[in-house]
Amino acid sequence: MTSEQFIASKAVEAVKALYNTDVPASQMQVAVTRKEFEGDYTLVVFPLLRISHAAPAATGEAIGAWLTASCPEIAAYNAVQGFLNLSLSNLYWQESFDSIASDPDFGVLPSTGRRVMVEFSSPNTNKPLHLGHVRNNLLGSSVSDLLKAAGNEVIKTTLVNDRGVHICKSMYAWQKSFDGATPQTSGKKGDHLVGDCYVEFNNIYSAEVKELMASGLDEETAKKEAPSIKAAHDMLVKWEENDPAVRALWQMMNEWVFEGFEQTYKALGISFDKTYYEHETYLLGKELVRKGLDEGVFVKDPDGSVWCDLTADGLDRKLLLRSDGTSVYMTQDLGTAERRFAEYKLDSHVYVVGDEQNYHFQVLKLVLGKLGFAWADQIFHLSYGMVELPEGKMKSREGTVVDADDLIEKMYAEAKATSEESGKLEGLSEEEKDRLYHMIGLGALKYFILKVDPKKKMLFNPKESIDFNGNTGPFIQYTHARICSILRKAAEAGQGACTAPAELSAKEIRLVKILASYPQKVAEAAAAFSPALIANFAYELAKEFNQYYHDTPILKEPDAAVLALRLRLIGCIAAVLRKAMGILGIELPERM
């Protein structure tokens, strides 16, 4: 039970005793008291006036008096207008702190018994990952950990788009102008090499289109008749016919990309429990469409195409099978959803996909519902906003794409420079330093991206590097390193063994209050699929600690019992910071 819930339950008792009326605890409004008022929590009494039939202040006064008289945990009260400010007893906070400190699983919520699949990343194999993918990956990975902390069993998955015209384009360009280059011979990461092929294809293609237009063709025809695009389409047909040469080339180039992606994932600390490949799943869903036709929820047009009419739901008609019987994106998604729910006995499925596909997922849910799947409303589209540059969207054609590998490298270099400047790392081996720079650089990047509400679009300015001061990952990492430093020194000096009781100060109670709110924060963040709430929590805790640190000496405290209490408290803060930041995929160093 949280402190808010505790107060609410006591308020219910007070109202029952004073006014002989039952009010559900859920209707009690309890909030953390604003810092300019005395008290820990505030009960808003306005909603109770119709029960008390008295003025706001008088009602607050009456409830406050009852609570302090009847509950030993509630030590004092003051009523300001309709706000009843309550102070919990020192003993209450002491016990609260003890239970946090003694629970190694603090912040891990009891099991919900639910199994959730989270799909994220899902890249195309024709270009390297960029900043937009980084947001997707970090969100997906973090939400997975968040749902785990909230008591769910989580299966992380990704669907690699390894087939289609786009890959054929890269294949064609490679054959034509890359002279047999491989990642080994070119010294390029595989995904970058294939990305170069894709760019090269577009160069070839647009040159051809230009030429054809110069010879008198209109643009539309030129775009269709360009030899390179015809060759790419040809390759796709051959791929579908299982042509050995095309398949071999396709496999080789995909392998290059996978190896490249693997490196980037590793650098980001991303992993999956199950990887799907589109070449294995793109035919799924046709059976479902047939079933829908039989049941009359879909319709077939005279030309043979199959549609789902969603006009009654305020949407359009949606194509499910082309007139030639081939499937579209939606068909595949219907099929993979059905298969996953069946194979893994899922209770729900989260898709981490950009908000440009809101419509797609709206349709997916509706269609699955029409097909009669009870789990259709257990599908959640975690829709996140695009990452934009000051000039607007990233455009590969204009070369404004922020490459993931470059960015990671840059953050590492930045962390290294800052660390070397501060010169606090004496005694660490080169290997340890290297690990630390990576930890800090990545911490800055991950926090920068995860602290903003997923559904909002976010701005990234490549000219201003990601900050290491203020509300940042390194700030929290630094706070942790500070605490560790104190704990190290205490251990060396043999301090902190005293087990005599000691009282928490007002500032320490503030810290305990924040610590105690953590499980509730995890629950809220999981319900909202928002790691940003966890980031805000960690920042608030770190900031509060730093203030405490500045005006409260710990190792110099003469009273051994108080000193021991303080060490326990800061150890607890460090542990909770590790848990919270762990959900964001950010490691905290012991030194920096």
Add this chain to the structure above:
RNA sequence: GGUUCCGUAGCUCAGCUGGAUAGAGCAACAGCCUUCUAAGCUGUGGGUCACGCGUUCGAAUCGCGUCGGAAUCACCA
């Protein structure tokens, strides 16, 4: 045009299941390192919460409308 989302300090963002005088960081300015790590702490300035109307004891938060921005509405994925 339909649908959905967004608009809070110069900039980047919190706060949004209605509660007290709207908060942080960055940037600017002024302080604090012989004392547990200054990637820190303290202070100053900075706001018509896009605008209007409504709902009510109370609105940045809810509803309607207007303005501005984004996404989407393919026999693409």
